Amino acid sequence: MTMYGNWRSAAAFRVRIALNLKGIPYEETFIDLDAGDQHKPEFRAINPQGAVPALFDGDGPPLTQSLAILDYLEETHPGVALLPAEPRARARARSLAQVVACDTHPLYVPRVRTYLMEAYALPRERLMDFVRNAFTTGLTTLETRLSAEDGTGRFCQGDAVSHADLCLVSLWVGTGIFGVDTAPFPTVRRIAETCLAEEAFAKAHPLRQPGAPR
Amino acid sequence: MTMYGNWRSAAAFRVRIALNLKGIPYEETFIDLDAGDQHKPEFRAINPQGAVPALFDGDGPPLTQSLAILDYLEETHPGVALLPAEPRARARARSLAQVVACDTHPLYVPRVRTYLMEAYALPRERLMDFVRNAFTTGLTTLETRLSAEDGTGRFCQGDAVSHADLCLVSLWVGTGIFGVDTAPFPTVRRIAETCLAEEAFAKAHPLRQPGAPR
Structure with a gap:
């Protein structure tokens, strides 16, 4: 998978942990939030909210919002659970x-x-x-x-x-x-x-x- | 089920809609947020965050955070789905x-x-x-x-x-x-x-x- 993130972003951090726990290889492209790169048209085309993370799994549209991504990873890669069963x-x-x-x-x-x-x-x-x-x-x-x-x-x-x-x-x-x-x-x-x-x-x-x- | 809510709370509103969609009968007790009732010890004992909603399903501890409650209702009452399958x-x-x-x-x-x-x-x-x-x-x-x-x-x-x-x-x-x-x-x-x-x-x-x- 590939993702757009930022070293400081708490939301991107959560997704990196989940990818690591599930053993999913990924590459991260860093968006410079201090320079305002999240507001540039090329990133707004990926996430109109201008926020990281945005995760790509194959050819589909970007996945956004960290908790939604955690659930997506859980549903598509159930091996190592990130939520209890009960x-x-x-x-x-x-x-x-x-x-x-x-x-x-x-x-x-x-x-x-x-x-x-x-x-x-x-x-x-x-x-x-x-x-x-x-x-x-x-x-x-x-x-x-x-x-x-x-x-x-x-x-x-x-x-x-x-x-x-x-x-x-x-x-x-x-x-x-x-x-x-x-x-x-x-x-x-x-x-x-x-x-x-x-x-x-x-x-x-x-x-x-x-x-x-x- | 019973819940603590407030007429104006957007989060309590979401939970009321979900309960209605799933046909789950409930009673709501209104916490007066303007009067600060959410900060009183008796409510803090229910939700230390001092926030509504708090939902009770039988004898278990209170369920809090609206999105967590929506997922709980989905998992325990799958009849009318509140999320697509894919x-x-x-x-x-x-x-x-x-x-x-x-x-x-x-x-x-x-x-x-x-x-x-x-x-x-x-x-x-x-x-x-x-x-x-x-x-x-x-x-x-x-x-x-x-x-x-x-x-x-x-x-x-x-x-x-x-x-x-x-x-x-x-x-x-x-x-x-x-x-x-x-x-x-x-x-x-x-x-x-x-x-x-x-x-x-x-x-x-x-x-x-x-x-x-x-």
């Missing part, structure tokens, strides 16, 4: 994933940061208050749930990797990039570190991709 | 749904609006610029894709209702609540009106729920 466990894994992929990450993507800075003439440090609040709110929900709910195991849902872990790790890595205090989130830390010790996660890490700062 | 069509329906449920709706929920107003001392009209920009950005993506992609039919994905339509309608109805100009989005309008002509959608409409303005 409906309530699946729902919990999806719910935890969506705390990140719906309610947290979309708040701090370049599109939103640029809008806030320009519309409200915010200096960078004031904008970062909003970004860090988004992280902290999402991490607080994850920590509260993961530390209290019976479903938590070695990973977010039991002892097997699921969508929830891919999303959790993508948020966790962002705390370093954006300078978020992670001390209040020991359960999130434990699971993130457990994941990142695995090769499928480690080699998908943003800082190991082309274009990342050294 | 993986690429499923992925497209999910991707369109996530344009709304991930990249658009989370930007204008009460939690975010309150933060922006308080942190940046924004008057209501200035905040509404951000809210309307979120709507317009999401609607522009939907319109561009729905008007150009082969998959579009009577509904977002072909001629059957899917997650994408539930999310599209939940965004569409919000344009009225938040005063968003919908003239540039004729394809979105056509599909929204097609959906809202169906009883399962119409009776789930926010303005037909307890607590809504007359």
Whole structure:
């Protein structure tokens, strides 16, 4: 498969992990989000939303939205499961994933940061208050749930990797990039570190991709 | 089933539509988001995120996050499908749904609006610029894709209702609540009106729920 991504994109990171876990070979073309390459006509023709990732599987149209791609990979490559089989466990894994992929990450993507800075003439440090609040709110929900709910195991849902872990790790890595205090989130830390010790996660890490700062 | 919701919540609206389409009887308890009832300890015990909807199916723990709930209902009540069978069509329906449920709706929920107003001392009209920009950005993506992609039919994905339509309608109805100009989005309008002509959608409409303005 081939995909358009970016080293820093949390959504592209999730898809890289899934491809690695399922053993699917892929090549990634990096879109320079800081240079605005996502808005160029040639990329808008691929994804009118101007967002990464966009994944190509053979000749079909591009697949977009990271959670939709995870489900597509699950349905077409069922070998290594990224969701548990039991409906309530699946729902919990999806719910935890969506705390990140719906309610947290979309708040701090370049599109939103640029809008806030320009519309409200915010200096960078004031904008970062909003970004860090988004992280902290999402991490607080994850920590509260993961530390209290019976479903938590070695990973977010039991002892097997699921969508929830891919999303959790993508948020966790962002705390370093954006300078978020992670001390209040020991359960999130434990699971993130457990994941990142695995090769499928480690080699998908943003800082190991082309274009990342050294 | 029983659920905690709110008349205005786009996420609760999606779940009501799904329950109606699948013919699942339910009772909804309304959480007053303007009064901050979602932050009270008794509701935080149900959903630590302080967000609706939360759905109870029998004795199990609450199900949260609207897209996770839609998948749970699909897996436990497969009768009336809310996703097509073919993986690429499923992925497209999910991707369109996530344009709304991930990249658009989370930007204008009460939690975010309150933060922006308080942190940046924004008057209501200035905040509404951000809210309307979120709507317009999401609607522009939907319109561009729905008007150009082969998959579009009577509904977002072909001629059957899917997650994408539930999310599209939940965004569409919000344009009225938040005063968003919908003239540039004729394809979105056509599909929204097609959906809202169906009883399962119409009776789930926010303005037909307890607590809504007359």
